[in-house]
Amino acid sequence: MKLQETLELHVKAAIKALFQSELPSVEFQATRKEFAGDVTVVVFPMLRVVKGNPVVIGEQVGQYLLDNVDLVKGFNVVKGFLNIEISDSYYFEFFQSIKNEEKFGFVDHKDDEAVMVEYSSPNTNKPLHLGHVRNVLLGYSVAEILKASGKKVYKTQIINDRGIHICKSMLAYQKFGEGEVPTQDLKGDKLVGNYYVKFDQEYKAEISKLMAEGQSEDEAKKNAPLLLEAKEMLIKWEAGDEDVVALWTKMNQWVYDGFDVTYNNIGVDFDTYYYESNTYLLGKEFVAEGLKTDVFVKKEDGSVWCDLTEDGLDEKIVLRSDGTAVYMTQDIGTAIQRIKDYPDVGGMVYTVGNEQDYHFKVLFLILKKLGFDWAKNLFHLSYGMVDLPSGKMKSREGTVVDADDLIQEMADTAEEISKELGKLEEYDEAEKSDLYKTIGLGALKYYILKVDPKKRILFDPKESIDFQGNTGPFIQYTYARIQSILRKANIGADVTLSAANISFHEKEKELIKQLEQFPEIIQNAAEQHSPALIANYTYELVKGFNSFYQNVSILGADTEEEKSFRVDLSKTVSQTIKNALSLLGIAVPERM
Numbered sequence: 001m002k003l004q005e006t007l008e009l010h011v012k013a014a015i016k017a018l019f020q021s022e023l024p025s026v027e028f029q030a031t032r033k034e035f036a037g038d039v040t041v042v043v044f045p046m047l048r049v050v051k052g053n054p055v056v057i058g059e060q061v062g063q064y065l066l067d068n069v070d071l072v073k074g075f076n077v078v079k080g081f082l083n084i085e086i087s088d089s090y091y092f093e094f095f096q097s098i099k100n101e102e103k104f105g106f107v108d109h110k111d112d113e114a115v116m117v118e119y120s121s122p123n124t125n126k127p128l129h130l131g132h133v134r135n136v137l138l139g140y141s142v143a144e145i146l147k148a149s150g151k152k153v154y155k156t157q158i159i160n161d162r163g164i165h166i167c168k169s170m171l172a173y174q175k176f177g178e179g180e181v182p183t184q185d186l187k188g189d190k191l192v193g194n195y196y197v198k199f200d201q202e203y204k205a206e207i208s209k210l211m212a213e214g215q216s217e218d219e220a221k222k223n224a225p226l227l228l229e230a231k232e233m234l235i236k237w238e239a240g241d242e243d244v245v246a247l248w249t250k251m252n253q254w255v256y257d258g259f260d261v262t263y264n265n266i267g268v269d270f271d272t273y274y275y276e277s278n279t280y281l282l283g284k285e286f287v288a289e290g291l292k293t294d295v296f297v298k299k300e301d302g303s304v305w306c307d308l309t310e311d312g313l314d315e316k317i318v319l320r321s322d323g324t325a326v327y328m329t330q331d332i333g334t335a336i337q338r339i340k341d342y343p344d345v346g347g348m349v350y351t352v353g354n355e356q357d358y359h360f361k362v363l364f365l366i367l368k369k370l371g372f373d374w375a376k377n378l379f380h381l382s383y384g385m386v387d388l389p390s391g392k393m394k395s396r397e398g399t400v401v402d403a404d405d406l407i408q409e410m411a412d413t414a415e416e417i418s419k420e421l422g423k424l425e426e427y428d429e430a431e432k433s434d435l436y437k438t439i440g441l442g443a444l445k446y447y448i449l450k451v452d453p454k455k456r457i458l459f460d461p462k463e464s465i466d467f468q469g470n471t472g473p474f475i476q477y478t479y480a481r482i483q484s485i486l487r488k489a490n491i492g493a494d495v496t497l498s499a500a501n502i503s504f505h506e507k508e509k510e511l512i513k514q515l516e517q518f519p520e521i522i523q524n525a526a527e528q529h530s531p532a533l534i535a536n537y538t539y540e541l542v543k544g545f546n547s548f549y550q551n552v553s554i555l556g557a558d559t560e561e562e563k564s565f566r567v568d569l570s571k572t573v574s575q576t577i578k579n580a581l582s583l584l585g586i587a588v589p590e591r592m
Contacts, residue, residue, distance in 0.1 A: 117153060449534075
């Protein structure tokens with residue numbers, strides 16, 4: 001049982017014994033640093049059932065706990081706050097119970113409902129860029145956190161592999177490609193992305209020409225021959241034209257192969273894939289069902305809508321007048337198909353930027369109206385955009401920061417800073433290369449994931465690879481420092497510890513208290529879908545260890561028992577750092 005759960009039982013018993021009253025719940029908070037104590041009970045809420053002065057009530061409850069509860073060794077009352085000191089023996093026993101637990105804080109998944117987490121979901125007309133990186137890192141991390149909290153998790157994505165934007169790349173390649181194919185130096189996703197940019201360049205040139213001939217800008221945009229050809233290509237694709245479908249298949253495969261390299265480089269994976277080309281018609285049968293039950297209405301032009309005005313939203317089209325599907329139709333069908341494919345899924349997390357907030361409100365509401373009970377467990381993991389000091393990115397203009405280039409830049413920056421610090425003389429070139437990538441990726445992931453998902457990020461690669469402060473490399477360096485201590489430690493096999501022969505330094509106790517928080521942090525992060533809670537907990541734990549390291553001699557302890565305990569404590573802290581960072585997709589180096 002957790003410390004607060006145990007104390008709650010004893011505080012309720014105190015209220016019953018002292019005042020013959022039943023206390024429904026007990027409010028706790030962390031004890032402020034200027035006061036002695038480990039846990040604080042807030043007395044004010046007790047006044048609902050116990051009349052009197054909160055200071056006097058706090059004193060009486062504190063004395064009862066001191067007299068009757070072994071784990072309480074002292075207390076003090078400040079205004080309406082009862083600060084309780086917990087015995088060293090409690091923390092010692094707790095530490096003994098976790099010190100060899102490799103997956104401390106993680107919960108094995110139960111055989112109940114699974115959660116499906118969707119992330120990445122790119123278009124097949126360009127490589128992954130910095131915006132995708134935040135999406136991928138968030139989705140992967142939330143999936144790992146949910147898994148650690150005890151959920152069964154499926155990682156998925158929907159690949160947007162059809163539509164006019166895909167045809168633009170295809171048409172430009174057809175016109176200007178001259179048979180170019182991917183090479184070792186030019187991945188397929190980048191090659192296709194180059195032709196998406198080429199289309200935009202040629203399209204703008206056609207617009208300028210038409211405007212010079214007297215057309216308005218709007219007219220020129222609609223009448224540009226390239227756009228008309230792209231629209232014609234889309235019609236041919238939907239009609240199953242062999243040549244168009246063959247080109248589509250070939251170019252999409254180039255992109256998939258390129259994506260796989262990027263996902264491998266960044267260290268994320270998926271359990272299942274969905275493709276828009278397979279799902280864009282799926283929702284139509286459910287629209288037909290919804291028409292029968294008045295969830296949807298058909299207008300005079302034949303288009304089908306869902307009226308959500310009574311729910312505080314607008315009317316939403318779900319089928320065009322020509323019978324073709326819209327994005328909403330596709331998303332309705334895809335959600336239902338996923339439940340059919342994975343019947344144990346009881347909820348889904350959609351990792352999609354905040355510009356789609358309204359879309360997901362509508363989607364979730366429509367699915368509820370269609371009678372799907374699992375729709376109440378759908379969650380939109382909405383996140384802010386990522387900006388660079390140089391400004392906003394645009395794919396069609398070729399101003400995006402390519403994900404592969406970013407990963408390489410991070411490794412290069414890590415190399416540059418590491419060389420300045422001169423810490424890697426003992427490494428061979430292969431070891432250095434691996435370490436630079438580990439540091440660079442750790443810096444990138446931590447910088448992005450330490451921020452609340454809803455907030456916009458200004459990403460500065462150089463700032464993220466600082467070896468001091470709230471950064472990935474600082475945390476990785478602390479982990480490596482602990483490994484160095486463990487390698488030097490020489491603990492005798494006959495050293496045995498007991499609560500009776502240990503007396504904690506305040507820094508030791510603070511560390512154990514921080515370790516005790518980790519399981520609850522994972523549960524909170526899972527509930528809030530927030531890797532930032534894990535990241536910032538890890539930073540606080542690392543700060544706590546460094547304070548311990550500076551104030552307490554580990555290998556030079558006075559006794560073998562103290563040395564053994566401090567080495568075990570260091571080892572457990574490092575394992576917790578490793579576990580926490582694994583939830584962020586960050587690797588840890590053994591040396592640094």
